[in-house]
Amino acid sequence: MLLYFKPGACSLSIRIVLMELDLPFxxxxxxxxxxxxLDGADYRTINPKGYVPALQIEPGFVLTENPVILQYLADLRPQAGLAPTAGMLERVRLQEWLNFTSSELHKAFAPWFSGRTFEEGEQSRAETNLARRIDDVERGLSDGRPFVLGQSFTVADAYLFVVLNWTGFIGFDLARWPTVAAYVARVAQRPVVRAALVAEGLLQLEAAQ
Ligand SMILES: N[C@@H](CCC(=O)N[C@@H](CS)C(=O)NCC(=O)O)C(=O)O
Incomplete structure (x- = not known):
């Protein structure tokens, strides 16, 4: 498989899952x-939508959309337990988290990544919206569960971690959300997550060991 990525972008969640599953790519x-x-190809010929991630599964078959790629990968190795079995209620709960992360939390970061400077009042509106979405995560984890579906790490955690980790890039302090801050720190300690961060140049190798 071939992953098209940008360092630290949502495509990092695909790398984490490929590595958690020990799939060659x-x-x-x-x-x-x-x-x-970076090897000079016109990316629109690979993904006409122009964004990452894209995953070439086999020559001529490219899959896009983070929540879909994540579930495709989890289903390749169901014994790894990165997604509950399709058809079970827990699988729907996983999809609920993936959709929330994609359409609500991820998009709440868009004002910082738009490439233009904030206009008057825009940053505080963006911060209020982002805070509301982080409130939702705090509430979702408030019963003390270590991961979004409970005791074990799933593909929803890979995506949620990557998006929450952007708070560091934009200087948005998570101190108001102690459960979320502890969650981010917990996922960041996973050996595979650290290796994925190193692979994308976001963590020094020595710091990861
Ligand atoms: N709906 C897409 C969104 C992907 C997306 O927002 N990708 C961002 C990085 S996290 C990107 O490539 N942005 C660059 C651009 O749009 O030019 C998905 O779920 O995969």
Whole structure:
């Protein structure tokens, strides 16, 4: 498989899951602004939508959309337990978290990643909206569960962690949400997550050991 990614972007969750599942893959970095892969290909010929992630499953078959790729991968190795079995209520709960992360939390970061500077009042509106979505995560984890579905790490945690980790990039302090802050720290300690961060140049190798 071939992963098209941008360091630290939501495509990092696909890398984490590929590595958690020990699936062989290669990766190609994409400059989404320029619409080019780092090896010089026109990225729109690979993913006409222009964003990452894209995962080439086999020659001629490219899958896009983070929540879909994550579930596809989890279902390749069901024994790893990264997603409950399709058809079970717990699987629907996983999809609920994936959709929330994608359409609510991820998109709440969009104002910081738009490439333009904030206009008057815009940043505080964006911060209020982001805080509301982080409130939702705090509430979802408030019974003390270590991961979103309970005791074990799933693909929903890979995606949620990557998105929450952007708070560090934009300087948004998680101190108001102690459960969320502890969750991010917990997932960041997973050896595979640390290795994935190293692979994308987001963590020094020595710090990961
Ligand atoms: N709906 C898409 C959203 C993907 C997305 O927002 N990708 C961002 C990085 S996290 C991106 O490539 N942005 C660059 C761009 O849109 O040019 C998915 O779930 O995969």
């Amino acid at each position: 290669e990766s190609v970095e994409v400059d989404t602004q320029a619409g080019l892969t």
